[in-house]
Amino acid sequence: DSGVTQTPKHLITATGQRVTLRCSPRSGDLSVYWYQQSLDQGLQFLIQYYNGEERAKGNILERFSAQQFPDLHSELNLSSLELGDSALYFCASSPNRGVSNEKLFFGSGTQLSVL
Amino acid sequence: AQKVTQAQTEISVVEKEDVTLDCVYETRDTTYYLFWYKQPPSGELVFLIRRNSFDEQNEISGRYSWNFQKSTSSFNFTITASQVVDSAVYFCALSEAGDGAQKLVFGQGTRLTINP
Numbered sequence: 001d002s003g004v005t006q007t008p009k010h011l012i013t014a015t016g017q018r019v020t021l022r023c024s025p026r027s028g029d030l031s032v033y034w035y036q037q038s039l040d041q042g043l044q045f046l047i048q049y050y051n052g053e054e055r056a057k058g059n060i061l062e063r064f065s066a067q068q069f070p071d072l073h074s075e076l077n078l079s080s081l082e083l084g085d086s087a088l089y090f091c092a093s094s095p096n097r098g099v100s101n102e103k104l105f106f107g108s109g110t111q112l113s114v115l
Numbered sequence: 116a117q118k119v120t121q122a123q124t125e126i127s128v129v130e131k132e133d134v135t136l137d138c139v140y141e142t143r144d145t146t147y148y149l150f151w152y153k154q155p156p157s158g159e160l161v162f163l164i165r166r167n168s169f170d171e172q173n174e175i176s177g178r179y180s181w182n183f184q185k186s187t188s189s190f191n192f193t194i195t196a197s198q199v200v201d202s203a204v205y206f207c208a209l210s211e212a213g214d215g216a217q218k219l220v221f222g223q224g225t226r227l228t229i230n231p
Contacts, residue, residue: 002159002161031217033217035219042221042222042223042224043206043208043219043221043224044221045218045219045220048216048217048218055216056214056216056217056218058218088158090159090160092160094217098216098217099212099215099216099217100146100147100148100210100211100212100214100215100216100217100218101148101165101167101210101212101217102217103150103162103165104160104162104217104219105162106152106159106160106161107159108157108158108159109158109159
C-alpha cells in the first residue's frame with residue numbers, strides 16, 4: 001500500500017458529462033501528480049501541484065483542470081467528456097517540490113469509462 | 116524530444132527462468148534519470164529503481180538487476196529465477212533534469228507473465 005488514496009475506483013458516465021476524481025497524498029507529501037493511462041497513448045503526465053500551486057504541466061487538455069487544497073488533497077476535473085477520455089487516471093505524490101529525480105508513490109487509480 | 120521505447124510488448128516464460136526486459140531511451144539532456152516501475156494485477160504503480168545519468172554502475176537487488184549503458188542508451192532489467200509473483204506490467208521511464216520538474220516519460224510497458 002503506497003499510502004496514496006484515490007476515489008472513486010471506478011466511474012461510468014456519458015459523453016458530455018463532467019466528473020471529479022479525488023486524491024489524498026501520502027501523509028507529509030507536498031506534491032501531487034496526475035497521470036493518464038490509456039490503451040493508445042500509454043502513461044502520460046498531466047499536471048503537478050506543489051503545496052497548493054501548479055508546478056508543472058504536461059499533456060493536459062483544456063477540458064481538464066486540477067487543484068490542490070490546503071489539506072493537500074487534490075481533485076482532477078474532467079468536463080465535456082468524450083469517448084477517448086476513457087482511461088485509468090493515476091494520482092501520485094512525493095515529499096518535496098518534485099525535482100527530476102524524485103521517486104513517486106502512486107495510488108491504485110480511478111478507472112473512467114465514458115459511454 | 117525525450118522518448119522511451121520498450122520493444123517487447125509481452126513476454127511469457129516458465130517459472131525459474133531468467134528474463135530480461137529491454138528499455139531504450141532518447142534524450143538531449145546530459146543529466147537525466149531513469150526509472151523502472153512495476154504494475155501488478157492490482158493496478159497501482161510500484162517504484163523499483165532510479166538511476167542518474169552519471170552513474171553507470173550496474174545494480175543488483177535480490178533477484179533483480181539493472182544494466183545501464185549510456186553508449187547504447189539502454190537501461191535493461193533482468194529478473195533471475197523468475198517467480199509467478201513477478202507477473203506484472205513493467206514500465207521504464209525517463210525524466211530530464213533540464214525540465215526542473217518531475218515529468219516522467221514512460222515507455223509502453225512490457226507485460227511479463229510467469230507460468231508455473
